[in-house]
Amino acid sequence: MRESKLKLAAGYIALLIVSIMFIIPFVWLIRSSVMDLSQIFIMPPQWIPRPFHWENFKNALTIVPFGAFFKNTLIIVVGVIIGTVVTSTIAAFGFSRIQWKGRDTVFAILMSSMMLPAAVTLIPSFLGWKTLGFYDTFYPLIVPAYFGGGIFNIFLLRQFYMTIPRDFDEAAFVDGANYFQIYWRILLPLSRSAVIVVALFTFLGSWNDFMGPLIYLKSDSRFTLALGLQMFQGSYTAQWELLMAASAAVVLPCVVVFLVGQRYFLEGITLTGLKG
Structure with missing residues (x-):
């Protein structure tokens, strides 16, 4: 003892x-x-x-147009969260609740793609978006979320869905429900904590994303907070108090979002993966 x-x-x-x-x-x-x-x-x-x-915050946020940077970041973050949640929940539903030929093989291939370094697809993706005429726009940063959803997010939600008994599906089929109704009325409400975890991860990743905006955005008016902070650092390195104030202002929303969603975060991580 x-x-x-x-x-x-x-x-x-x-x-x-x-x-x-x-x-x-x-x-x-x-x-x-x-x-x-x-x-x-x-x-x-x-x-x-x-x-x-306290005037450090006012001075730091007015020297550089952080208001415009915040607006741009918010547009991208909201678009990415919506696309990621919708796509990943639907994909996870298909991999966990619907039986179709080759499902497990396709899922294994999908999981193996997580080992592919992002640098491998960086140049082809950039050339593709530039050819389409979307360079220096928000589309390359938002649209991919509506076609992939993130492999890790799909895996996370799939594991969570598999902990929900299939008796709910069978009872719904008896009542005349289809797959979409099962997904919308049963799976999503029961997996709220896991969906919030996905949304939280997506928010943090998109809010702090530096490489994506650096590659696809050229105009200062379209810069995000990450690029704006880098620009501020390059121009006002010697004014450390202003740099610290600007950094704190950028980090604060992440802290607030995590504190608000930490209960769902812990619940989702604890329950996910109980059943493989």
């Missing part, structure tokens, strides 16, 4: 140390965003600003 308690205490201590290691950079970012430049790098570090310089 004593040995098990010692192991449990050691585990908590290890988790605490790791947590502190991850939290310190975030705390440093937040405190630096409301400090004067002379306070940021003093030794020993001053963790509590005296005084608080």
Whole structure:
């Protein structure tokens, strides 16, 4: 009994140390965003600003048109989330609840494509979109979500769907329901937590995406927050307090979304994969 308690205490201590290691950079970012430049790098570090310089946020967000960058990012993120959720839920339904010839083989091939490096398809994708005339538009960043949905998302939802008893499907068929009605009225409501996990992952990935906008966007008026922050860093590197304030403003929505959806996130991850 004593040995098990010692192991449990050691585990908590290890988790605490790791947590502190991850939290310190975030705390440093937040405190630096409301400090004067002379306070940021003093030794020993001053963790509590005296005084608080809240005007750093106003100055940072007005020097560069972050309002336009936020609007562009929001358009892309919303479009990608809708496309990813719709496509991945339908694909996962087909791989988990419908019997068709070669289903498992196709799914295995789909899963094996996860090992394909993104750099392999980067140039062909760019040339294809440019040939279609969609270079410097949002289409290359949004449209693919409506035709793929993300292989990991399909796998995640498929595993979740397979934990739902097929008795629901059989009862629905007896009542005259078709596959779409089963998908819309039974599977989706029961898999809300898993769908929210997919939406959360998609939001974080799309919000922080830097490579995609860097490749397909050329005009400053179409830049996203990631590109805007890079542009800000290139122009105002010496003004660390403004750079920290801009970085904190970009990171804040991700923190808020995660805190709001963490209950569904933990529930979805816990329940997914109970049945293979």
